[in-house]
Amino acid sequence: EAGVTQFPSHSVIEKGQTVTLRCDPISGHDNLYWYRRVMGKEIKFLLHFVKESKQDESGMPNNRFLAERTGGTYSTLKVQPAELEDSGVYFCASSQGRQGGAFFGQGTRLTVV
Amino acid sequence: GNSVTQMEGPVTLSEEAFLTINCTYTATGYPSLFWYVQYPGEGLQLLLKATKADDKGSNKGFEATYRKETTSFHLEKGSVQVSDSAVYFCALRSSRDDKIIFGKGTRLHILP
Numbered sequence: 001e002a003g004v005t006q007f008p009s010h011s012v013i014e015k016g017q018t019v020t021l022r023c024d025p026i027s028g029h030d031n032l033y034w035y036r037r038v039m040g041k042e043i044k045f046l047l048h049f050v051k052e053s054k055q056d057e058s059g060m061p062n063n064r065f066l067a068e069r070t071g072g073t074y075s076t077l078k079v080q081p082a083e084l085e086d087s088g089v090y091f092c093a094s095s096q097g098r099q100g101g102a103f104f105g106q107g108t109r110l111t112v113v
Numbered sequence: 114g115n116s117v118t119q120m121e122g123p124v125t126l127s128e129e130a131f132l133t134i135n136c137t138y139t140a141t142g143y144p145s146l147f148w149y150v151q152y153p154g155e156g157l158q159l160l161l162k163a164t165k166a167d168d169k170g171s172n173k174g175f176e177a178t179y180r181k182e183t184t185s186f187h188l189e190k191g192s193v194q195v196s197d198s199a200v201y202f203c204a205l206r207s208s209r210d211d212k213i214i215f216g217k218g219t220r221l222h223i224l225p
Contacts (some may be wrong), residue, residue, distance in 0.1 A: 042217040056212055101147045102213055104157035
């Protein structure tokens with residue numbers, strides 16, 4: 001069974017540009033999460049999908065960030081326009097059920113220059 | 114709101130030493146508790162979990178017991194190896210909204 005996959009693994013963009021990160025969860029997992037880790041600090045929650053619905057987006061930093069989950073399958077996280085402070089590692093995770101742990105992807109390292 | 118607090122790192126130990134990484138939590142309801150590990154250059158991996166009070170999670174020689182009375186989930190290993198060098202994250206999953214909250218992470222260095 002394939003794990004959670006994220007694309008791209010690395011992205012370097014200039015300030016003001018747009019970047020779209022993609023996450024493919026484990027098949028059948030209804031819960032999909034996005035997290036961010038900046039400069040080796042704590043892992044910050046961004047948002048949580050249940051199927052195609054946003055359950056909680058309280059961690060989204062501002063309206064430059066837009067997340068979607070088409071048909072309850074893969075998800076995209078778009079940053080537009082990117083700022084220097086958006087640099088970090090963006091993790092996606094998925095889970096099924098209410099008690100188990102979430103499975104994480106390898107992360108996308110975003111560098112805004 | 115819910116939160117997780119874990120001991121600050123880095124923690125440096127010699128091989129075969131006993132390891133404890135403290136973790137305490139604040140949560141409403143009955144959360145599930147987890148330890149995740151991130152090895153150098155890799156993604157986050159679920160190390161172990163406990164879903165209710167007094168449960169003990171274990172994996173790869175690591176153990177943690179869900180202590181409701183002290184709201185703790187300390188990670189322990191009796192004899193660490195160089196290959197255990199990594200960053201360890203304590204986390205909880207809320208029983209109300211499925212949100213997973215992480216501690217700040219503890220970097221562990223094991224010296225040969």
